[in-house]
Amino acid sequence: MNSSSNDGWKLLLENTAPNALHDSRQRFDPPKCDEDTRVEVIDEIVNWIQDRDSPQRLLCMTGAAGAGKSALQQTIAETCESNDTLGSAYFFSASDSTRNTITTVIPTIAYQLGLKNPVLKSMINSAIEEDPLIFSKSLQVQTMALIVKPVGRICGRTDASALPHAILIDGLDECRNEGQQTELLTVIKTCFLNNSNLPFRIFLASRPELAIRTELEPGGCLHEKVYHIHLNDQYDATDDISRYLWRRLRDIGRRSRDPRARSAEWPDSLIVERIVTAASGQFIFAATVIKYISEPRGSPVDRLETVVTWTDWLTSKTKSFEVLDVIYAQVLSTAKSAYEAVDTNEKHDFLLLLNAHAANVYGPDTVSVDVFDRVLGLGNKTHELLISDLHSLVTTKVTKPGEGENSQTKLHFYHKSFLDFMDAEERAKDLYVNPERVHAHVAACCVKHIRDYSSRFVPPSTDSGYLSKENADDHEFILIAYKKLKRALEGLARTNLEATKQLLMELTRGRGWEKFDHWILHQLRSRKDNKWGLAFGVSEEFEPFSRLLDQLEDNFETGQDPEFDSLFLNMKTYVDKWVDEMRDLVV
Template sequence: MSILANAHSFRVDNMHIHSSQHVHSTQENQKEGWEMLLKHVASNALHDSSARFDPPKCDKDTRVEVTKELMDWIQDRESPQRLLCMTGAAGAGKSALQQTIAEQCSDSNILGSAFFFSAGDPTRNNLSRVIPTIACQLGLHNPALRDVIGKEIVDDQLIFEKNIKIQMNALVVTPFKRVSASGKLDCNTFPHAILIDGLDECSGEENQAELLSTIKHCLLDNDLPFRIFISSRPEWAIRSALYSKPEGYLYQLTYHIKLSDKYDATADIRHYLWRRLKDIGGRSHDLRAQSCLWPTNEDIEQLVAAASGQFVYAATVVKYVSERRGSPVDRLKKIIDWTPHDGQQTRPLEPLDTLYRLILSTAKELYEAVDTNRGRDFLLILRAHQVNSDRRIGFQTSTRLVDEIVGLEEGGHQVLFSDLHSLVSVRQDPKITRVWEEMHFYHLSFSEFLGSEFRAQHLFVSETRVRQYFVDSCLQKLRQQEDFLCNSSFSIIIMALLHYINNQTTHINDLRSLIDFTRNNGWRRLDERLSSHFKTGLFSFASSWNGLAHFTSHAIQRLNSDFHEHELAAIVTTYFDKWKASYQHCGFRLPEAEEEQNKEEKEREKEGN
């Protein structure tokens, strides 16, 4: 080897090779490899792509605090945590923040690469182009790095068909290490910010998890000088990696910003609406819009309340009002006064509703595909929880008890909501000593969406159907063989039945389950359970007995008057009299129930006469 160390022109087996030919061949290979890479790049995913023309970004003087926190983290290269994950509700403004950060990083010459996922774009809704796109952007910052990446591709032309860990090592990790070691790349000055937006919009939970795992094992474990910023709705892949219970594998390694919980965007949304609507009014030919009195404070505050702290609602309003056809004043009034009805053509919230339908459809498909869910109706159970959270059963009870009433296993609502964390959360009330959880909507408009057939379309479940579902579930619960473990559970089930059966909008046919309950010995089983409670002293609260007495006397009245099932009413009356006597024997009185029952008996006697 030492003999040929300085050779530059020699003959081998009648072949005369010049060093210039070798250099030319190497350059051609590197160029060929780079051109192959370009064919696998998702150009639509770039922060400045023409396909993303006018992307969402933070309005002037809004999201200042969170933007500063993000930029400070990216620029602090000494911080031990080199991965930042920002999670938040759908429409919280994550993509707008990512775009704003990408532009600021680009202006500061520290943007290494950016990839914006989009569920509706086949070039950027999967993993196939993520690593090539990142490698391409990094290579554009350094000619030597670009050459090594090209050579790696020529050496393994099947690289794009391999899993993303192999791609990341071959196209990013190995080239970066090699060029750094050669001295042709200064890690201290190389653009170091890698941004990935909308991880939840990458199709397939397993693919989302694989990308996170790849970032951990290839970029973080190799101690490369990148600062990686990922944003996502809090879906399964990112929750399982980040959350501490049980501890996720990225929990200790990640700086985690929970956008919807940490930052109240209400003031920013108010500022955004004022600024944008005033700007629209100033460019309008409608003199009303140009007036200093438009929009009014009341208009803005109604919109802010409807936004529920989520920017997507405000952005949807601005986009609708800014349409050139029609007056912005009239369009804003339509938004504020808008209620969906049959035959209506105007859909001012359609962009928002499209987002809701996408998330809800995906969650429904994933939930109902699991065998252990036993064919349960996802939308029906979700609406049951929503109706409870909105107190439309006359009161609100814990999500745990709703699970019990509708026959879900313990913690069933957590499974139900597992793919809706961007829209719904379950919160514990610290003021209540016993375990109490309640459903919380990040968007007021999502709750309204669920209750509107016009907006929800094929995902709509009527409240009448929900009422009937509650009635059936409560009656089924009452005739189960198992004893009630909790007196309060029994009391609330009775209250729920009372509300739904007594609801003026409940159709008579909806209560056929009351007849089935009576014919199938439901009252006898309820009597057995009550007798057990009397013996153990578990059932001695007057409020619970009051509810039972009202429910029973009401059932007698409905069976007699509405269904003309007098024999069945007589059966219920027997149990009612028995329970009333037992209750009075314990020293309690039920004046309201007794008065109601006596009144019904007198009315029946009068009808008989």
């Protein structure tokens, strides 16, 4: 093996999540603790990190949504970086496919550790060159090969205290698979805590969801090994929230055009204290209030008074999620009314469209907001009107998901708790939209696009002159509609098979199966030399329809409705054709 090769390190880079770093461009201007706030808890965490003799090498900080966990993690990361103790930081995000699973956690940690020490970097590079398939192996195997063994060898040669030793992991609850959450916690115990020679101290923050509660409670694998901070119970954030509100409101007043806001008497101390009481220790409540008041579409004085009317019934004993629900419901209701006031002709359903856009962000096959506006049959930039009065909760962000992929503009929800609110009928009440309605609407829009598309589903080829640039763009869009249709129909079929059947019959009337046939056959035949891709990649192009066909066959009888019979015959003919074609190519 060429010892000067960096092939292993290059492969490591391909498997990391740059967006998960504390200083990533994607996380530009992340939330962090305001000056002179959370001083006690920051001191406790920093002292624990610096105390190399403490027997507990894992600190878990749990707290409710909006308690300020991510802001604390960001502040700790920057503090550790400034004093050269930061080994690595990883920030999960449910809305980012590059960091909402555990797949990239260990490679990203190994990458950061390698940057801190050239010898360790060389060892990690060699480990990957010796086993280039290491990233397809279990999390424990990856951890041992890329971190534990290389660091162990370094510690055997030199003073381990020279290595930056703080490993920070934020938002474990935003890892979308609960089993993966448990797996990561198990690996932390097995690979890090059970290896006493390793220098690392791990600071993990999460909502107290089931996976982490189970491991931290008596009988859990981490109970005896963890230093646990219950953020909501152990630290009263009331004074910090008060300081934060005063500082931000005065700054808003100085920049306002409203002379009332620039007055030395604004804001009124009683009003500020009422908001502090309403916040009930939830920093996200205060932060959302500030975002709402600072919006340029109105006077901060008037907006502050509006917030007070929303929170009149709240007390210090109100549950934290109820506190958030009040602000979310009021902002959402106000935005809905404002949208409906200007959308006088189209009569779009504001809540339905917002939920559809949220599903696009958090679901598979995410596309940019402009493209998704088109999927929904909306005018250009309709999403901007949709969120124009929601900027305290939602914004747009330009993202670059991965190497070789184009930048996309996507909706960015500031906090997952707002999505939790929209997803819970008992909390959102009359603002709730059943996912069934979202699936049905997206599917209906896609069926219309496919019916109206006159060309065959063939690959674009502007070089040959077969398709113009405009037609190539249309072709690319219709394939997006095709993928969105598959997902939406599967989601709809879980709760309303009759509605699914009706949409499939509409698709049949529009010769949808014939149009799909050209695309799927092209996909199959273009990969005939890649049997793995045929078996596990291209089959996904039509397997959702195969599953839907089985559901229709199990729940509806043929021979009673000619239109359904036509649908069933078309689906079965084409699905069987695609299955046979794939089987012949694989064999």
